[in-house]
Amino acid sequence: MNLTNLYELQLIDTQLNSITVEIASIEKKLKQNQQVLSATKCLEESQKVEESEQRTLRQIIEEIDQKKIKLSQSDAMLYSGKVQNPKELQDLQLEIQSLKKIIAKLEDKQLDQMIRLEEAQSQVEQANSTLNSISSQFETSKSQLAARRNVLTSDEAMLKKKREVVLQSISPDLLKHYETLQSRKNGLVIVLLENDACAACGTQLTPSERQEVRLTNVLFHCPTCGRILHIK
Numbered sequence: 001m002n003l004t005n006l007y008e009l010q011l012i013d014t015q016l017n018s019i020t021v022e023i024a025s026i027e028k029k030l031k032q033n034q035q036v037l038s039a040t041k042c043l044e045e046s047q048k049v050e051e052s053e054q055r056t057l058r059q060i061i062e063e064i065d066q067k068k069i070k071l072s073q074s075d076a077m078l079y080s081g082k083v084q085n086p087k088e089l090q091d092l093q094l095e096i097q098s099l100k101k102i103i104a105k106l107e108d109k110q111l112d113q114m115i116r117l118e119e120a121q122s123q124v125e126q127a128n129s130t131l132n133s134i135s136s137q138f139e140t141s142k143s144q145l146a147a148r149r150n151v152l153t154s155d156e157a158m159l160k161k162k163r164e165v166v167l168q169s170i171s172p173d174l175l176k177h178y179e180t181l182q183s184r185k186n187g188l189v190i191v192l193l194e195n196d197a198c199a200a201c202g203t204q205l206t207p208s209e210r211q212e213v214r215l216t217n218v219l220f221h222c223p224t225c226g227r228i229l230h231i232k
């Protein structure tokens, strides 16, 4: 029995199988932009913090403006001469003093808030540059993966054509036997006898078994793994 063609079929199927596995892994990687997503999320979060610090700063500034308006109104009132009552005058002076203290405190708060805002802004810049570099890395690997996929796809088409040709020279019975073993033997059905041993499981054959492998009228299966043994 000439097993050359069956062995050829095995080589083609093994290659086709590894191509299928690699294409699937590429497809998976092409969809996996996890790092880009998490860098985007990081940027969005830092932008939210920045907006909130900005809002707080605006509120402090507004509050200062309001207190200053109030202060200038009270000052104007004090020097207008309209308030004559000593108790009222004293209240007015106390109010002015208290407003000045509040304004001073708010201005300290404003400075602190400006520092916080600067920190938040630098976080945004950092997150932005991280996202840019991760995105460009992803784009580069994406184009490399796509190029590799193209090579694999054309190899696959070529191998399938070759397979069709090889199939024509294999008897239907032998092919059926091959296909049955294929599912049981994890795709590897026929292997070479290498240094008098099965290339799949390493079992050493006895001289009489080796003789059987050489016989061309029968199929010899490895006594251990059950695969067809072939000598080139």
Ligand SMILES: [Zn+2]
Pocket (backbone or CB within 6 Å): 198, 199, 200, 201, 202, 203, 222, 223, 224, 225, 226, 227
């Ligand atoms: Zn074996």
